[in-house]
Amino acid sequence: MIIKTNASGFDHPASSEITPQAIYQGRRELIKLMAKGVAGAALASWAGRKALAQTLEKPGKLAALPGGKSAVAGAMTLEKITDYKLVTSYNNFYEFGTDKADPGKNAHTLVTKPWSVAVEGLVRQPKTWTLEDLLKLSPQEERIYRLRCVEGWSMVIPWVGYSLSELIKKAEPLGSAKYVEFVTLADPRTMPYVGSRVLEWPYVEGLRMDEAMHPLALLAFGMYGEVLPNQNGAPVRMVLPWKYGFKSAKSLVKIRFTDKEPRTAWNKAAASEYGFYSNVNPAVDHPRWSQATERRIGEDGLFAKRRKTLMFNGYEAQVAQLYTGMDLKKFF
Ligand SMILES: Nc1nc2c(c(=O)[nH]1)N[C@H]1C(S)=C(S)[C@@H](COP(=O)(O)O)O[C@H]1N2
Numbered sequence: 001m002i003i004k005t006n007a008s009g010f011d012h013p014a015s016s017e018i019t020p021q022a023i024y025q026g027r028r029e030l031i032k033l034m035a036k037g038v039a040g041a042a043l044a045s046w047a048g049r050k051a052l053a054q055t056l057e058k059p060g061k062l063a064a065l066p067g068g069k070s071a072v073a074g075a076m077t078l079e080k081i082t083d084y085k086l087v088t089s090y091n092n093f094y095e096f097g098t099d100k101a102d103p104g105k106n107a108h109t110l111v112t113k114p115w116s117v118a119v120e121g122l123v124r125q126p127k128t129w130t131l132e133d134l135l136k137l138s139p140q141e142e143r144i145y146r147l148r149c150v151e152g153w154s155m156v157i158p159w160v161g162y163s164l165s166e167l168i169k170k171a172e173p174l175g176s177a178k179y180v181e182f183v184t185l186a187d188p189r190t191m192p193y194v195g196s197r198v199l200e201w202p203y204v205e206g207l208r209m210d211e212a213m214h215p216l217a218l219l220a221f222g223m224y225g226e227v228l229p230n231q232n233g234a235p236v237r238m239v240l241p242w243k244y245g246f247k248s249a250k251s252l253v254k255i256r257f258t259d260k261e262p263r264t265a266w267n268k269a270a271a272s273e274y275g276f277y278s279n280v281n282p283a284v285d286h287p288r289w290s291q292a293t294e295r296r297i298g299e300d301g302l303f304a305k306r307r308k309t310l311m312f313n314g315y316e317a318q319v320a321q322l323y324t325g326m327d328l329k330k331f332f
């Protein structure tokens with residue numbers, strides 16, 4: 001899997017985070033490299049993308065959303081943060097297309113204002129929260145988490161948000177609430193692929209109650225000190241750093257407490273391939289490929305080595321106790 005050079009900016013629509021000057025610069029760099037006769041398409045696109053990254057790596061011009069440093073254990077990794085440009089141009093957000101470059105090109109049609117999130121189901125305090133109220137519910141924190149996709153790539157991203165547990169506490173779940181279901185927006189008018197049959201819409205995810213209450217489970221409103229770009233799940237999404245990326249539902253509209261394990265979008269699409277838990281686990285392979293290693297986005301040059309995938313994506317000390325006594329091959 002090679003990131004397409006085009007995805008790095010050439011045919012990016014007049015998106016607010018890229019200045020025409022930067023695109024022009026990037027294109028000139030690439031033309032120069034190609035003129036030098038850099039051998040092989042792979043090398044040309046890799047070198048070209050690196051040249052582009054240098055001009056386009058800064059965060060965009062979205063509204064600022066800085067977060068204070070987090071005190072949550074495991075919330076900061078010292079690993080190199082992935083370039084903003086890569087994080088915003090290599091996405092999975094099937095409502096906007098299945099190609100990695102599609103969300104960056106298409107998600108400008110998403111309308112994020114006004115926005116609200118309904119909290120309902122087995123709770124004492126059901127409530128529809130406006131985004132403004134949600135933003136104020138708890139102080140925003142910056143947390144540098146790895147995001148590891150089931151497809152075998154990973155990124156390191158400075159997210160901004162607060163623990164989902166803050167919102168759950170306000171909802172006062174009943175004793176019968178054992179699971180939390182996350183429902184995301186499915187609007188055919190603004191999401192061009194919601195009519196497609198790749199997945200059942202809306203995209204739904206789920207967690208067990210104790211997983212949802214874990215302090216690392218982040219309700220995220222921003223990244224890189226700014227509000228979320230549309231392609232990364234604006235205006236509010238989940239980030240579960242110890243689970244495969246697809247558990248981190250984007251553009252949330254409903255959080256529902258239930259007594260039954262929710263059927264999730266990927267589980268419905270292919271139950272033998274995507275289980276309910278989907279914890280990052282190098283010892284449990286996807287039926288069609290290994291999960292033992294990963295490719296860090298931004299390190300995909302000719303000589304870059306794949307990294308060893310860590311148990312629970314490196315968050316074992318924080319989350320392993322949630323799964324004591326469970327057969328993780330069975331509950332994958
Ligand atoms: N609503 C919705 N949320 C989604 C997805 C999606 O297709 N739709 N894709 C998931 C997958 S597979 C991954 S890897 C992450 C990617 O998040 P990122 O684009 O911010 O890296 O979002 C997840 N959340």
Ligand SMILES: [Mo]
Pocket residue numbers: 092148149150151244245246
């Ligand atoms: Mo993913």
